[in-house]
Amino acid sequence: MGLTHTDDAGKAKMVDVSVKDVTTREATAVGTVEMKRETLDLVLSNEVKKGDVLGVARLAGIMAAKRTADIIPLCHPLGITGVDVDFETIEEPPSIEITATARIASQTGVEMEALTAVSVAALTIYDICKAADKAMVLTGIRLLKKSGGRSGTYVAEELLEK
Amino acid sequence: MGLTHTDDAGKAKMVDVSVKDVTTREATAVGTVEMKRETLDLVLSNEVKKGDVLGVARLAGIMAAKRTADIIPLCHPLGITGVDVDFETIEEPPSIEITATARIASQTGVEMEALTAVSVAALTIYDICKAADKAMVLTGIRLLKKSGGRSGTYVAEELLEK
Amino acid sequence: MGLTHTDDAGKAKMVDVSVKDVTTREATAVGTVEMKRETLDLVLSNEVKKGDVLGVARLAGIMAAKRTADIIPLCHPLGITGVDVDFETIEEPPSIEITATARIASQTGVEMEALTAVSVAALTIYDICKAADKAMVLTGIRLLKKSGGRSGTYVAEELLEK
Amino acid sequence: MGLTHTDDAGKAKMVDVSVKDVTTREATAVGTVEMKRETLDLVLSNEVKKGDVLGVARLAGIMAAKRTADIIPLCHPLGITGVDVDFETIEEPPSIEITATARIASQTGVEMEALTAVSVAALTIYDICKAADKAMVLTGIRLLKKSGGRSGTYVAEELLEK
Amino acid sequence: MGLTHTDDAGKAKMVDVSVKDVTTREATAVGTVEMKRETLDLVLSNEVKKGDVLGVARLAGIMAAKRTADIIPLCHPLGITGVDVDFETIEEPPSIEITATARIASQTGVEMEALTAVSVAALTIYDICKAADKAMVLTGIRLLKKSGGRSGTYVAEELLEK
Amino acid sequence: MGLTHTDDAGKAKMVDVSVKDVTTREATAVGTVEMKRETLDLVLSNEVKKGDVLGVARLAGIMAAKRTADIIPLCHPLGITGVDVDFETIEEPPSIEITATARIASQTGVEMEALTAVSVAALTIYDICKAADKAMVLTGIRLLKKSGGRSGTYVAEELLEK
Numbered sequence: 001m002g003l004t005h006t007d008d009a010g011k012a013k014m015v016d017v018s019v020k021d022v023t024t025r026e027a028t029a030v031g032t033v034e035m036k037r038e039t040l041d042l043v044l045s046n047e048v049k050k051g052d053v054l055g056v057a058r059l060a061g062i063m064a065a066k067r068t069a070d071i072i073p074l075c076h077p078l079g080i081t082g083v084d085v086d087f088e089t090i091e092e093p094p095s096i097e098i099t100a101t102a103r104i105a106s107q108t109g110v111e112m113e114a115l116t117a118v119s120v121a122a123l124t125i126y127d128i129c130k131a132a133d134k135a136m137v138l139t140g141i142r143l144l145k146k147s148g149g150r151s152g153t154y155v156a157e158e159l160l161e162k
Numbered sequence: 163m164g165l166t167h168t169d170d171a172g173k174a175k176m177v178d179v180s181v182k183d184v185t186t187r188e189a190t191a192v193g194t195v196e197m198k199r200e201t202l203d204l205v206l207s208n209e210v211k212k213g214d215v216l217g218v219a220r221l222a223g224i225m226a227a228k229r230t231a232d233i234i235p236l237c238h239p240l241g242i243t244g245v246d247v248d249f250e251t252i253e254e255p256p257s258i259e260i261t262a263t264a265r266i267a268s269q270t271g272v273e274m275e276a277l278t279a280v281s282v283a284a285l286t287i288y289d290i291c292k293a294a295d296k297a298m299v300l301t302g303i304r305l306l307k308k309s310g311g312r313s314g315t316y317v318a319e320e321l322l323e324k
Numbered sequence: 325m326g327l328t329h330t331d332d333a334g335k336a337k338m339v340d341v342s343v344k345d346v347t348t349r350e351a352t353a354v355g356t357v358e359m360k361r362e363t364l365d366l367v368l369s370n371e372v373k374k375g376d377v378l379g380v381a382r383l384a385g386i387m388a389a390k391r392t393a394d395i396i397p398l399c400h401p402l403g404i405t406g407v408d409v410d411f412e413t414i415e416e417p418p419s420i421e422i423t424a425t426a427r428i429a430s431q432t433g434v435e436m437e438a439l440t441a442v443s444v445a446a447l448t449i450y451d452i453c454k455a456a457d458k459a460m461v462l463t464g465i466r467l468l469k470k471s472g473g474r475s476g477t478y479v480a481e482e483l484l485e486k
Numbered sequence: 487m488g489l490t491h492t493d494d495a496g497k498a499k500m501v502d503v504s505v506k507d508v509t510t511r512e513a514t515a516v517g518t519v520e521m522k523r524e525t526l527d528l529v530l531s532n533e534v535k536k537g538d539v540l541g542v543a544r545l546a547g548i549m550a551a552k553r554t555a556d557i558i559p560l561c562h563p564l565g566i567t568g569v570d571v572d573f574e575t576i577e578e579p580p581s582i583e584i585t586a587t588a589r590i591a592s593q594t595g596v597e598m599e600a601l602t603a604v605s606v607a608a609l610t611i612y613d614i615c616k617a618a619d620k621a622m623v624l625t626g627i628r629l630l631k632k633s634g635g636r637s638g639t640y641v642a643e644e645l646l647e648k
Numbered sequence: 649m650g651l652t653h654t655d656d657a658g659k660a661k662m663v664d665v666s667v668k669d670v671t672t673r674e675a676t677a678v679g680t681v682e683m684k685r686e687t688l689d690l691v692l693s694n695e696v697k698k699g700d701v702l703g704v705a706r707l708a709g710i711m712a713a714k715r716t717a718d719i720i721p722l723c724h725p726l727g728i729t730g731v732d733v734d735f736e737t738i739e740e741p742p743s744i745e746i747t748a749t750a751r752i753a754s755q756t757g758v759e760m761e762a763l764t765a766v767s768v769a770a771l772t773i774y775d776i777c778k779a780a781d782k783a784m785v786l787t788g789i790r791l792l793k794k795s796g797g798r799s800g801t802y803v804a805e806e807l808l809e810k
Numbered sequence: 811m812g813l814t815h816t817d818d819a820g821k822a823k824m825v826d827v828s829v830k831d832v833t834t835r836e837a838t839a840v841g842t843v844e845m846k847r848e849t850l851d852l853v854l855s856n857e858v859k860k861g862d863v864l865g866v867a868r869l870a871g872i873m874a875a876k877r878t879a880d881i882i883p884l885c886h887p888l889g890i891t892g893v894d895v896d897f898e899t900i901e902e903p904p905s906i907e908i909t910a911t912a913r914i915a916s917q918t919g920v921e922m923e924a925l926t927a928v929s930v931a932a933l934t935i936y937d938i939c940k941a942a943d944k945a946m947v948l949t950g951i952r953l954l955k956k957s958g959g960r961s962g963t964y965v966a967e968e969l970l971e972k
Binding site: 214217218221225 | 700703704707711
Binding site: 329335336355366367376377379380383384387388391395396397398399435436439440443444446447448450451452453454455456458459460461462463464465466467470475478480481 | 489491497498517538539541542545546549550553557558559560561597598601602605606608609610612613614616617620621622623624625626627628629632637640642643
């Protein structure tokens, strides 16, 4: 299948979805922020106290999901009905894994909303920790699964292999 | 060094920079979108015609850099004076590498502006190509170097090793 | 009833409303800006001429209602179908009372839209008059009534008592 | 002193500040959210666990301070250099007091940034708790003090009387 | 027919559309940027290479259409389902004609979205070319046709005369 | 002089202004909304009562000037220090002329801010009056003069000829 966002002459366009069905759609994305062990310890000890680093990152991800169409030029403006952002600590390599799930009843999917939530939560972790560690890497940001819509359900190979 | 964005009690705060010097600052970030070879071919053949996929991604990165403080909760609002976003095709694994450089004369650095430009350009490539390839991965988003400001110059180890 | 915006572990989340019914909803909020008598006279004499202070405040309230989900982190993005902002002069203590009503056909209510419209209209009155009176107070900002949705109609006690 | 935001004919205008000196300015505002005792208990018990209600409200206030010129029509766009938002529990009447301080080196003051931070933090508390208590009231939102700029230092009477 | 955006007393209001039918609506607007012949040549020779001037203008128009309710105070927030922006070179007088078509299934029309797309695309052409030509004129920005909604189809006289 | 917003390869970039001097800059733009005589009468009779059509359009223009860098992709974010928007009635052809002047002390000019203010004020007049007259035309939007900056003062030929 070709690129739907560019027409035959290669010009950018916003795909017309007015004839698509309104169905319930859901998408889940993940990504990881790799950091020095000491940085992870700083985040976690702060977490124990008040949870602020991840609390701020969660909120940043939620707010970014709501504004996806403002950030990604050819995304349709959507009224998402829900979004969750969660974090898991990984010991080796020391890192924080971010998972975001977005939901909507609409004519287009919410893959970009989930991916944007993960990316902005990751950027926010970088921002808050960068005085301690500038070598952090945002990595493995990808779609895990999505359901609903004419193109049906997508499940990443890594899940199928499990 | 501890986390500057959280105070002693772990509460989020916006770091006060009013006593910092105004100096010229610059930051460069990179990141990669890995994709199927056929997807890369689609992007490149479109590029040959009108350059739209990467043209839209470039513009998305530039506009996101300008709005970084709107997207990242504890970033200071900055009037960046310049930003470049560039792309390079990598053959193996098939991928597009994104490089963004932001510049400013200000009291705070522009690392987040450069990282946000790379991330949003990468998300935009995903958005435009997702009908053809949902398995793309945004990876290796990191700071390459930054100069200016009291904390001085930072150069990523990968550059030092070269 | 507990707090719907935080899950069992106290983490922020955006409440999933995808299974809620789409019904017509309406909410009315009020609030007051108390000021020196001379300040009220300034506002009113300006009103007589061109109506600008309250005209600007009305527009600020309407525009803020449209952007509520951008301002309040866990609010759902809504396409409100109408909003009114009105003002009444109160003689003692000298003050301006602001009333805002928002309407929508949606899965979630518009209480926050009405309250945001009142608050921003009040802040705008403060902004325009602050050179003359820095001691103004924004006070009594509250929900008067709301209808529609599963939780049904709410009417503030002050109205029931009348 | 008259209204600076309206010209002789009463038309709205954005006050020209290009000839004003750039000085360091700071402003502190306060406000209160009154609620049922059970609601306050809910907020506080959640606070003990993870701090989310006030954590989200703090972040909402900080982000709103950065976007004040986008929300209040005649405010100048400012690059604030710092903002703090803090909360204090009041037992009688049961309520949460919000204090916000904004700082900048600029040609105009940051009173509106501090007042906007307080108002949006208060609205956010309302939003998160509204399923439990729709009768909450946002009240006593006012400027406590400001310093810097040609008009000099302002201190609210309530502070002078102490 | 009178002005629907002002009530009997002339106050601004956002028209209530909650009882209007949801129908498919479409609107097309046009406009022209007149410029020196050398400026048009610069745009076109750049176009031949990479298409950037018009590519940036197209994207600016698409993004502005999505944000119309944020820019035009009394417009309803809409989730447009599609928008196209196209350009045509006119030789005499040397100029670029911009055509934008917006589509939606909603309770209100998308005339303002189409007109805003044309205007912002035109402003963007001015911005990119202004170092070479400050005398460019944005002109003839108008609605060409619209369909859908209770007020039915509108076709500009210039089309009827053809 | 060539196009400064595209580099040698025709790619979009944001011009680096970090080495430009900070000088006081001012720009004035004008534009016209042509309409049926009855429409102009409606606007003016409303003006006599409360001034709302033009009051809303003025505020829309002021707010758009502040957000120019958000609307025009390659514009630098600026903290404008002042902006005025004024209207004049023209009898033949029946129309409203809009004049906007923007001011700043900065490294880049404010031509785009003045032009954006005029365009958005014109779009707002169209929006408010469109139920009565869909054939209105936004026309003659152009820069009248600008001062400050390395490129010096520009005055449109129409002014020089007077």
